[in-house]
Amino acid sequence: MDTIVSERSLRALTERLFEREGFSGADACVIADVLMLADLFGIESHGAQRMMYYHQNIASGSVNTQAQIETVRETPVSALLDAHFAMGQLAGVHAMRLAMRKAKQSGIGMVCVRNSSHYGIAGYYTLMAAKEGLCAFSMTNTGPIMTPTFGREMMLGTNPIAFCMPADPYPFWFDASTTVVTLGKVEVHAKREKPMPEGWTIDADGVLCTDAQRMNSSILAGGMGGILPLGGAGETRGGHKGYGLAIMVEALTGVLAQGLLSPEMQGAHGDHTSHFFLAFDPAIFGDADAIRAQMSRYLRMLRESEKLPGENRIYTPGEKAFESMRRRMETGIPVEEKTMKELRRIAAELGVEAI
């Protein structure tokens, strides 16, 4: 049974927990805001549910609460940052703010970060930019979970691509892993003891596998087999495209930031992650309002185009998230029992009053 918690209480609890973990009040607010957006957007896998994971990383010292983010190189349009194992959210917000400042001053800002950690939803950062009228990309590498086309060893991360562009009534907000599904979806099926649809994973022998519990354990243990690239197994339905997109993300993150590569990281979520941020001002190409109106018009055309029989809606990326946010701000956020227990346990440990 899910507990319904108001956005306000969940945010307040998350902020207090991060403060007690050793972050400054300001930093705790930043981290909590990234998690809250995931919960509001309906992407629970990246919301308060991740608290235990962060708690353990802080306890083990793989995240440094006092890290100072260092600017290694800088030009008017770019920067390379070393996060020195800061929380990914702090590194991400710092880096995107810098990219946005450069975009406002020079038209474009490109910022790479190395030695960061799990930064939550990639799309949080692109939305920061869109709120100020900018277009933006955000990408990250992660620990290895994806097998290459024709391979059975996990060599690539979830490697999401997020892109956001101002539009009405909502920005065009795209945030997707380059795998068929994220590890979170495999975990959910494993937890519910349900088989997965075919085409998500291959096992150690390279055979398509729908056994979520077996695959979840095997992936977490770093065994052979893993999640397939977007497009699936082989090349028939474009699996090599998802595989290629994932390498592209690694090229722009781990390689360009000169950090660790996905297969060099420990664990499925990965430490020492690298991120890539690109922000640009559409006004360098024309009237920003006209471009925004054109984008809004295209999204409307898509939504109003001919539906499949039996379908009553065509979504454009971000719609579901923004609608979920509006609903959950009013009626609260459903939190899974396991997550509630974990939050209470961490709260007790840190001497914080739980919900």
Added chain:
Amino acid sequence: MDTIVSERSLRALTERLFEREGFSGADACVIADVLMLADLFGIESHGAQRMMYYHQNIASGSVNTQAQIETVRETPVSALLDAHFAMGQLAGVHAMRLAMRKAKQSGIGMVCVRNSSHYGIAGYYTLMAAKEGLCAFSMTNTGPIMTPTFGREMMLGTNPIAFCMPADPYPFWFDASTTVVTLGKVEVHAKREKPMPEGWTIDADGVLCTDAQRMNSSILAGGMGGILPLGGAGETRGGHKGYGLAIMVEALTGVLAQGLLSPEMQGAHGDHTSHFFLAFDPAIFGDADAIRAQMSRYLRMLRESEKLPGENRIYTPGEKAFESMRRRMETGIPVEEKTMKELRRIAAELGVEAI
């Protein structure tokens, strides 16, 4: 039966044909070079095979051989160009050169083009940049061939994403449509009267369809149904991700360049296309040689990782293309009978000696 033609003869013929079409010698060389790379890379759908298509576009006036590419807006890091219906290859090379110049001077160059036409393989332009040590993106919208997730009306183009980064022994060269397959693959199956694998297209009723001839005619006629986004039908295997990537490409091309949107174009290949180019110098992030070595090392790790049973090779994007080029430079390019006939017909029409 394919005719084997040497690279030199096919290039010479293509150049002569474009000269007789009304282009300057220099422009004819540029256009021919883009087509030749496709033929050498084994992407015949975008090589000499397209000559008839271009010939017809020039004859109908939808391509202007004398077009002057106009710079509409410019900053040190960006430009918006209006191609005034130039051949896409001329617009593409002009735009990427400009982006590269800006990347060398300012670190990054982003160039959008509107009112262009079919520009061949998106990856031609990214390779121009990689040859000079730069990383680059190239994207284009096209006439509508893709149906949205839950939709049955073609609202999005092939919308490829190309990205290239210097590496050894070959650059990392990624060039892929955001559809499951390109229209060219449907055409090939139709021509050979072979059924397509399931999961490529849906028909007018929204049902998965493997009848290549029916789908090819329907798509060319602009009927309902079309090619599915990368990830396939619905959301189960990530079809919404391919759909979202395609919208992202339209956002960066038709929207940002303030040109026509895919569904506003006539025909499956589309006229009035818009392109997006982004080049940047990896040296703004660190030692370019070290970054190149890191990229090469990762690609090698992928190739050397554990293969599926029965597979003896894992490819990295670009390998097949560069190996094909090496082979075809030595032994010649196989040209289909239909294409040979078309080339001879155009040659006769233009008074050029054919092969």
